[in-house]
Amino acid sequence: xFQDLRFAFRMLAKHRWFSAAVIITLALGIGINSTVFxxxxxxxxxxxxxxxxxxxxxxxxxKLTNPEDRSRISWPDFLELRTQNQxxxxxxxxxRGQGTISETDIPPERYNLGRVSAGLFEMLHTPPQMGRGFSxxxxxxxxxxxxxxxxxxxxxxxxxxxxxxxRSIQVNGQPATxxxxxxxxxxxxxxxxxxxxxxxxxxxEDRTRHSLELFGLLNPGTTLTAAQSDLAVIAAxxxxxxxxxxxxxxxxxRTFHETYNGGPIKTIFLMMxxxxxxxxxxxxxxxxxMMLGRAVSRGREIAVRAAVGASRxxxxxxxxxxxxxxxxxxxxxxxxxxxxxxxxxDLATANVGRPYWITFEMDWRAALYFAAISISSxxxxxxxxxxxxxxxxxxxxxxxxxxxxxxxxxRLTGTLVVVQFALTVVLLAGAGAMIRSFFAVQELNxxxxxxxxxxxxxxxxxxxxxxxxxxxxRQQFFAQLLPALRGLPGxxxxxxxxxxxxxxxxxxxxxxxxxxxxxxxxxxxxxxxxESLDYLQTVxxxxxxxxxxxxxxxxxGREAVIVSRAFAARHWPDATALxxxxxxxxxxxxxxWMTIIGxxxxxxLNPGEADSPPTIHLTYQQQSWGWMGLILxxxxxxATLATPVRQIVQRIDPTLPLFEANTLAAGLExxxxxxxxxGTVFSVFAFTGLLxxxxxxxxxxAHQTVRRTREIGIRMALGATARHIARLVLSRGLTQLGIGxxxxxxxxxxxxxxxxxxxxxxxxxxxxxxxxxxxxALLTTVGLSACWxxxxxxxxxxxxxxxxxx
Numbered sequence: 001x002f003q004d005l006r007f008a009f010r011m012l013a014k015h016r017w018f019s020a021a022v023i024i025t026l027a028l029g030i031g032i033n034s035t036v037f038x039x040x041x042x043x044x045x046x047x048x049x050x051x052x053x054x055x056x057x058x059x060x061x062x063k064l065t066n067p068e069d070r071s072r073i074s075w076p077d078f079l080e081l082r083t084q085n086q087x088x089x090x091x092x093x094x095x096r097g098q099g100t101i102s103e104t105d106i107p108p109e110r111y112n113l114g115r116v117s118a119g120l121f122e123m124l125h126t127p128p129q130m131g132r133g134f135s136x137x138x139x140x141x142x143x144x145x146x147x148x149x150x151x152x153x154x155x156x157x158x159x160x161x162x163x164x165x166x167r168s169i170q171v172n173g174q175p176a177t178x179x180x181x182x183x184x185x186x187x188x189x190x191x192x193x194x195x196x197x198x199x200x201x202x203x204x205e206d207r208t209r210h211s212l213e214l215f216g217l218l219n220p221g222t223t224l225t226a227a228q229s230d231l232a233v234i235a236a237x238x239x240x241x242x243x244x245x246x247x248x249x250x251x252x253x254r255t256f257h258e259t260y261n262g263g264p265i266k267t268i269f270l271m272m273x274x275x276x277x278x279x280x281x282x283x284x285x286x287x288x289x290m291m292l293g294r295a296v297s298r299g300r301e302i303a304v305r306a307a308v309g310a311s312r313x314x315x316x317x318x319x320x321x322x323x324x325x326x327x328x329x330x331x332x333x334x335x336x337x338x339x340x341x342x343x344x345x346d347l348a349t350a351n352v353g354r355p356y357w358i359t360f361e362m363d364w365r366a367a368l369y370f371a372a373i374s375i376s377s378x379x380x381x382x383x384x385x386x387x388x389x390x391x392x393x394x395x396x397x398x399x400x401x402x403x404x405x406x407x408x409x410x411r412l413t414g415t416l417v418v419v420q421f422a423l424t425v426v427l428l429a430g431a432g433a434m435i436r437s438f439f440a441v442q443e444l445n446x447x448x449x450x451x452x453x454x455x456x457x458x459x460x461x462x463x464x465x466x467x468x469x470x471x472x473x474r475q476q477f478f479a480q481l482l483p484a485l486r487g488l489p490g491x492x493x494x495x496x497x498x499x500x501x502x503x504x505x506x507x508x509x510x511x512x513x514x515x516x517x518x519x520x521x522x523x524x525x526x527x528x529x530x531e532s533l534d535y536l537q538t539v540x541x542x543x544x545x546x547x548x549x550x551x552x553x554x555x556x557g558r559e560a561v562i563v564s565r566a567f568a569a570r571h572w573p574d575a576t577a578l579x580x581x582x583x584x585x586x587x588x589x590x591x592x593w594m595t596i597i598g599x600x601x602x603x604x605l606n607p608g609e610a611d612s613p614p615t616i617h618l619t620y621q622q623q624s625w626g627w628m629g630l631i632l633x634x635x636x637x638x639a640t641l642a643t644p645v646r647q648i649v650q651r652i653d654p655t656l657p658l659f660e661a662n663t664l665a666a667g668l669e670x671x672x673x674x675x676x677x678x679g680t681v682f683s684v685f686a687f688t689g690l691l692x693x694x695x696x697x698x699x700x701x702a703h704q705t706v707r708r709t710r711e712i713g714i715r716m717a718l719g720a721t722a723r724h725i726a727r728l729v730l731s732r733g734l735t736q737l738g739i740g741x742x743x744x745x746x747x748x749x750x751x752x753x754x755x756x757x758x759x760x761x762x763x764x765x766x767x768x769x770x771x772x773x774x775x776x777a778l779l780t781t782v783g784l785s786a787c788w789x790x791x792x793x794x795x796x797x798x799x800x801x802x803x804x805x806x
Contacts, residue, residue, distance in 0.1 A: 012325065012329075024330070024333070025287055028692075029377070029692075032337070032338075032684075033280050035342055037273065038366040040273050044266060048256065057227065058215055059091070059231065060213075062249070064248050064249065072210040072213055074210050074212070075200065075209070075212060081231075086230050087218060088216040088218060090119060092123050092214070093117045096115075096190075098113055098172075099111050099112075099113030099193075099194045100172055101169055110657040112190075112193050113196065115197065115199075118134045123215070128181055129151065131148075131181060132180050134148070146196065149194060150182050165180070173466065187355075189355075190355045191356065231251040275426075276685055278427055279685050280377065282419075282692045282693060288382075323382025327374055327377040327381070330374070332374075345677075349673075416700075420692065421741060421779065425745055426748050427690075429744075429752055432683075432686075434679030436770070448633060451665040452636075453631060453632070453633050454632040454638040454662075455629060455661075456659070458628060458629070482494050482532060485630065488645070490635055494631070495537075495630075497535050497631060498625055498629065499629070500664060502604060502605065503668065505605030505615065506527065507525055507613060508584050509523035509526075510616070512581075523585050527606060528584070531617055533619065539603070549562070553622075554620075559594040559622055560596075561618055563577060564599070564616065565601060566614040567616060568599050578598075579595065582596065594618070602615070603615050630658075638664075642662070693782075705790045712728075722795035725791075730788070752766045
């Protein structure tokens, strides 16, 4: 073996340019695969980085007759689960929400707040970096409020001041003492910056209030199946003891990764792993073709070695050692590419809400995968050429070593070219579909340019005893705020609403007067926008029939609604919707009937939903919510409005923070970030594959042309024109291209269908004609170019030169 390895190094050095081409091709394929497996491993498989992290699970509630109906756990159920289970070493709870910190000397800001059971940080083996954690006494009824801060919040808001410990701050208007600072980077369970103890309250004692996420550490040796059986017994007991709230409710235990990274996220990462598998196959097919071509020129060498006693297994071993050495060196270079790719992906997903515990670093799984593909790639692309080259017929070996013979290999090389192009078509379809979908979402509500629209959120505290508890007070706040915003330089329109175009809406059921629904349990669904009077003008949605809201709409007896064209067409296809009445479905059945006064153009609030419901619009006077947004249209740069808008809000109420302040364009991009990021990633894969396939078909056609030089000379001597020769050379390459294109389109059809079924494609058809015609045009252009160069060279050969070839 050592002799084989030494000889392999000599051959690499002797044929350095050939070796370089093989190594670079493999480095791209192996590097991309190593990068993506590291990403997939980090998101789907790598356990949390604390002792016992691989045993971390979540517990949720589900409806037995409809497992898709899942919810969180109530406080009383959590307490019983904690004491009755036999499967968990620890079982802790988190209630997620928002916390506004306000102090007299620092502007208020809003953060993600987790209210947690006292043992959570102990279960995670993560004590505070400074100060102390929560004690059981902190979670008792009536205990003084204490709070833990994230390291990032401590640095950003308090500049890392040590005297923040023991300081009393206002969290959601209530005093709380800072008792600790958590370690840098810790944000469990996802993106939390504040933690306070869970305390029993009248609200939490209500079994209908499912607000807790449960995290458990299984006992060593306990399986998911055993834990599920344990919880099933407890769920049955709770259903028997509390039938009103727990009947038909089960408990489901899932791995931590399945809970947070299941569904579409898991699908897209596994599809990405499949895509880079295609890239590696294309690379291996390309290199296999190169090795087959090289085997022709090595025919005499191999024949001589066989003649002096080398057995066929020895020849195969030698050739495979060369192949594996090439793939090993390519893998090492690919490792450098992988480091660059991981860094780029880390930067691309740094500000899109990625959970803190996902870190894109190579661990033993990724290292093992890297080693496996580096070695196996050499075997994959080297085995067939080695088997063919080692099948030596000494009588014809000298002839096979010439450029004019060896045509028996052409079928195999042609097949490899077909495979390359077919896989490239699938990659291009996936990449193109996501990129097309990203831009389609940007244009779904294109009534005005999103980069000229500024949006921001605010929350008016409306609980019992708080400043904005009364609807009239909330209305007065906006009546004072909106005129001030309209006075800002460059602002042409300003409005308030609970929803922004394309950024999600509040889904509700409606009842239509005179049109009873056949299934009262599943009434017609709408996306409800609660808005100030000039919202439609601000977002540019045109009114198509009827009138806009006026100041009297929404008063008792004058409840009004504007509906979208889609809603009107769905329920009154042969009549006018104007003057009809609808009302919101509620448990109390006391919602007022609202008269339809206008019909506006469609506005998709939920482009991420396959069955996004039509939109209806209500005035803020009818539904005066505390959770609202501001939307301003400008004739300049909307991104510059954050500071002046925040200053106006602070002048009216210094305790209110403004958050999520950005342009509508930035909001839409953030909402569908994965389409842009993964579309770009798939594009890299696709164009890498396309480049390899183009080089592959060029190499094959060029090699076949050289081997057919004598035949070409004879044809030219017999009167064949340059056009005939070009057609002869092109026909084989274009046939291979056509077969690859047809096979690839079938695979592409399946790939885009899968993307659509998982909700990853929005705004375009799964079989978008523009996408597929663009792929056909691109592949045809690239394939023609790759074939034309050797064809053109063949037409320049003179009969005299060609006939000199042996």
